[in-house]
Amino acid sequence: MPVKTRFEPRLGAATREAFGRALVELGRENKDIVVIDADISKSTMTTYFAKEFPDRFFSCGITESNMIGVGAGLAMAGKIPFVSSFSAFAVDIFPVNNGFEQMRVCAAYGRSNLKVVGTHSGISIGEDGPSQMSVEEIALACSLTGFVVMAPADETATKALVRAAAEYDGPVFLRTGRPKAPVVYAPGQRFEIGKSIEVAAGSDVTIIANGLLVAQSMLAADALEDEGISVRVIDMHTVKPLDREAIARAAADTGAIVVAEEHLIDGGLGVRVAQVVVETNPCVMEFVGIHDRYAESGQPDELLEKYHLLSTDIADAARKALARKR
Amino acid sequence: MAKSIAELQGIARRVRRDIVEMITTARSGHPGGSLSAVEILVELYCNHMRIDPANPKWDDRDRFILSKGHAAPVLYSVMAERGYADAPQEKLGTLRRFGSVFQGHPDMRFIPSLEASTGSLGQGLSLGLGMALGARLDGRPSRIYVMLGDGEIQEGQVWEAATSAAFLKADKLVAIVDYNQIQLDGFVKDIMDVAPLADKWRAFGWHTLEIDGHDFAAIEEALADAAATKGKPTCLVAHTVKDKGVSFMENNSKYHGMPPTQDERALALQELN
Known part of the structure; x- marks a missing residue:
């Protein structure tokens, strides 16, 4: 390996x-x-x-x-x-x-x-x-x-x-x-509208994220790897049109998906990914995002912590998904 | 070649008959604001604008936006009169029917020669401003005409656009307010008065002219005046009569969004003969 x-x-x-x-x-x-x-x-x-x-x-x-x-x-x-x-x-x-x-x-x-x-x-x-x-x-x-x-x-x-x-x-x-x-990418990385990027390979669970939460997801993946969990991380930079193929493959390969976004969980990346999952290879899913409330003033780090958008929150969600998968 | 006023008046009569026939056949639509705008659209499309119906996407063309999109029938009839292939005269009777290109409000997906899909009030002037800025950047002769309803200008976005057009010195842009005094619920002065209209546009930095919107000579003169005005956009406050040309419908808010009955249709067509 x-x-x-x-x-x-x-x-x-x-x-x-x-x-x-x-x-x-x-x-x-x-x-x-x-x-x-x-x-x-x-x-x-x-x-x-x-x-x-x-x-x-x-x-x-x-x-x-x-x-x-x-x-x-x-x-x-x-x-x-x-x-x-x-x-x-x-x-x-x-x-x-x-x-x-x-x-x-x-x-x-x-x-x-x-x-x-x-x-x-x-x-x-x-x-x-x-x-x-x-x-x-x-x-x-x-x-x-x-x-x-x-x-x-x-x-x-x-x-x-x-x-x-x-x-x-x-x-x-x-x-x-x-x-x-x-910084997630080396200069020169190629991007295409609608084509997600697998930023980490893995087989036990997949984390799909975009924006600021891609980096948090990569940190979460490292923490989970330390526990012997193999984590795939996908940067879904295009929310529409979605990369359906990558989502279906992740669902089939890993059987557990966490979606992480700095957005309300209502109507964002998570629900859109879930729609593709149920249409293709249904599997357990967990969602990291903001749950039906408005935030407040503070330092970005303080807010990301309080509203549960940090790598630790993503890792917790992955563990939860894995527990449900077994 | 310039048309005589008598010729333009003849076209206006045909267009009014089209409007009455289209809306009564469809059994829905907005006759009042279509009939009030006839002379202005006939003058623009048949006499004034730099357009080529055989080449509707000509880069150097003038453009017209019907921001008060519910007056679609007058635009459809005038475009058909000018021979736009995607607005065929013989299909005018299919207005608002399933499968017709003559949608309830102007829709570019069905008639590509239209300059904008409209119907959500208050948005056309911003679009026109963007087109005017684009034409200026490219050094094109194009001028942009936007027709607004007097009720429509209650929308706040119109005044955002008015402010920015004056600030950006968009002298290719002409707003024409169809001041027919009536909106759906009644007289504009009773719903939310917009007077003093000309003073408002002047205060917003527009070259503003008040004209009789049914007088071809006056419209023509005002459009020429607008074209000669540099450094600021022009607004024509066109005083018009709602449902102009059909005596029993004129100035009656009932016919803002209601078609005449079949009996009324015959009477109306008789008057327009």
Whole structure:
């Protein structure tokens, strides 16, 4: 049996930072890339693009609904628009600042080539508290017909998937986060929309995760390996369309699956994976996510611990799944 | 080639008959806001806009967005009049029926020559602004026309778009408000008054003109004025009459979203002859 290398977490750039840098690279290659922001370009990191390409950057003020519509209009005029805001404001059904209905009618139903990038997703934004924390947007975005929905794990993944989004002809939602993200991938790793990546091989149980929880899942896998449990870890960076084949294979090979996400367990990655599991090779499953409540202010680490999104929580869920499997 | 006012008036009469026939045949639809917008759409599609129905996706074309998507029948009839192949005249009678390209609200999946799928009120001006910015980036001559309902502009997103269009100096963008004074539940002034309309658009930084929305010469002059205006978008506040052209339906909120009966249809067609 090959000796597995242990995952040594090292912080890389935040995924929002990687998004901002990727936009500049894309902007240099393709003059059709345009960017629209709603007064938070210094937070969403589209400010890099704005500085280099002021003519292709449109400031829409604090009008998220309008911004989504303007982006769709630019797409209809042949541009490749990236609109960005905090996930909470770009997508969620906020009473005033919402873009969901506009994403439904102008982007999904209207089939426009719009790229919506939500930054500051999940509870790991920390101190700003629940009004700024988006824990619903994966469910909402997946409910939009024809949308590709992605949640990259680190800097390398984000850069590659932002590029993939630009090359894809159709509406995309991409979820990024505020804090520096642990490095999961070596530079040069290849990514493809809808194709998951097995970041650790194993046969007793599978952990499927995305975003910030990929690194936590890798730490959980190391802890479980110490107990003699063989763990497969899959980065499901694309939530829609799902990599059905990888899920079916994991269910058949390992017979136990844990899904971990920094999102409500309602309507997120977990339920979508479960749907594929019951349709293919039913097996025991456990879910790590936020259970029907709003978080609070605090340091990201404090919040991830309190809301049970750490590697220890994922390892516990895996042990539970294994106990049920036997 | 420019059409005479008499020719345009003849087209408008045919379009009004189409609208009455389509909606009475379908037994549902919104006659009032279709009939109030006839002259404006006829002027745009048959006289003013830079379009080629044989080449509907021509890059340099002007674009029209019917943000008040429930007035679809007037748009369908005018497109058919102009000979768009995906909006065939002989199929107008299938409005709202299963399998028809003439969906209840404009749907690009069925008529690709449409510029937008609309029906969820308040969104068209933002879309038009995006198109105007795209055309400007590419240095195209295209201009973008967005028709809004007077009830529709109660939606907050319209004013978000109005603010950003002025800020972004989107002078290729023209908003046309079909100010027919009536929305589904009654008179706009009783539901949630939007007056003083022209003052509001001016305050939002738009070049604003008030016109009689049934007067072809006035519409033509205002569109030319809009085209000559640089550095700001233009809004035409078009004073119109709900259900214009059918005396017993005019200014009656009952016919915002209700079709005339079969008896009324005959009377209406008689008046429109």
